[in-house]
Amino acid sequence: MKAVxxxxxxxxxxxxxxxxxxxxxxxxxxxxxxxxxxxxIAQGSTVTWTNKDALTHTVTGRSxxxxxxxKGASWSKKFDEKGTFEYGCSIHPTMKGTIIVE
Ligand SMILES: [Cu+2]
Numbered sequence: 270m271k272a273v274x275x276x277x278x279x280x281x282x283x284x285x286x287x288x289x290x291x292x293x294x295x296x297x298x299x300x301x302x303x304x305x306x307x308x309x310i311a312q313g314s315t316v317t318w319t320n321k322d323a324l325t326h327t328v329t330g331r332s333x334x335x336x337x338x339x340k341g342a343s344w345s346k347k348f349d350e351k352g353t354f355e356y357g358c359s360i361h362p363t364m365k366g367t368i369i370v371e
Contacts, residue, residue, distance in 0.1 A: 298326045303366035310348060312370050317345040330356035
């Protein structure tokens with residue numbers, strides 16, 4: 270019985286650890302800028318962008334594209350590969366952001 274409890278405890282710890290390794294992040298699109306502009310996440314984490322501007326924006330990188338995000342819309346992407354991923358808004362070329370996956 271003790272062994273079973275210990276095993277359940279270890280399984281719970283292991284699951285907890287998987288969750289803490291994930292480092293999901295939120296990026297606001299506000300005032301024609303991505304905030305924060307540079308985000309560091311752990312491999313396998315998800316970034317969610319939310320458009321808080323009244324205008325339409327996009328989250329567009331080399332390997333991903335949110336399409337048009339209207340006011341209040343959100344879009345998420347999971348980053349399974351390590352690397353530095355620069356992106357921007359396809360409508361407003363001055364808007365730039367970077368996701369660093371470690
Ligand atoms: Cu834009």
